[in-house]
Amino acid sequence: GAGVSQSPRYKVAKRGQDVALRCDPISGHVSLFWYQQALGQGPEFLTYFQNEAQLDKSGLPSDRFFAERPEGSVSTLKIQRTQQEDSAVYLCASSPLAGGPSYEQYFGPGTRLTVT
C-alpha cells in the first residue's frame, strides 16, 4: 500500500530563496509531524498537526519556518529566506489516530535541502 510520500526528494536553494516542501500522509491518518534531521544527528521535532489544526509548533526554529495542513491531509512546510543552517533532511510522519503514546509513526523518505 501507499506509504508517506514527500516531494521533492532533493532541493537545492540559494541562500535567501523561499522553499516549499510537500508531505502526502497515508490516507486517513489524523496526525502529521514534521522533523528536521541534520547530518549525523537524530531527527528533531518541528511541528504537529491533528487534522488541520496545528497543535504544537514548539520545534520550529524561527519565524521563517511555517507549516500548514489546510484540509487535514497534505501538508506543506515552507521556509522563507533560507540560510545555510537550514540545510538538512526534512522528514514527515503520519499516525492513524490522535493522542496516545502507543501509536506508531510512519515516516516518509524525507526531502534533502541544501542551501548554497
Added chain:
Amino acid sequence: DAKTTQPNSMESNEEEPVHLPCNHSTISGTDYIHWYRQLPSQGPEYVIHGLTSNVNNRMASLAIAEDRKSSTLILHRATLRDAAVYYCILRKTSYDKVIFGPGTSLSVIP
C-alpha cells in the same frame, strides 16, 4: 522530557543475535518505550514498543527491566539489512511528538 541513553555504536556478526541496550532512568509510569530504526538514506521505521511486559513481533523482541529503567532490543539473527541507526524513544501520554536522541549505529559484519 525523560531522556534515553544508548551506546553510540555496536557491531555484530551476521546471523548472530544482537542486544541493543537503552537506559531511561527517569521514565515515568505512563511512558511507552518505542524503538525505531533508520536505514541509510531512508526515513525512520517503527520496530517495536512496550509498556511493562516483554514484547515480540516479526522484527524483534523488546525486553523491559522490572523497574523499567532500562530496556533491550533484541534482533534474534542479524542480517546485513539490519545495519542501521536504532533509536530508543519514550513517548509521554500528553504529547504525540517523538524525541529522538543520537541512537546506536549498528554495523553487521558478513
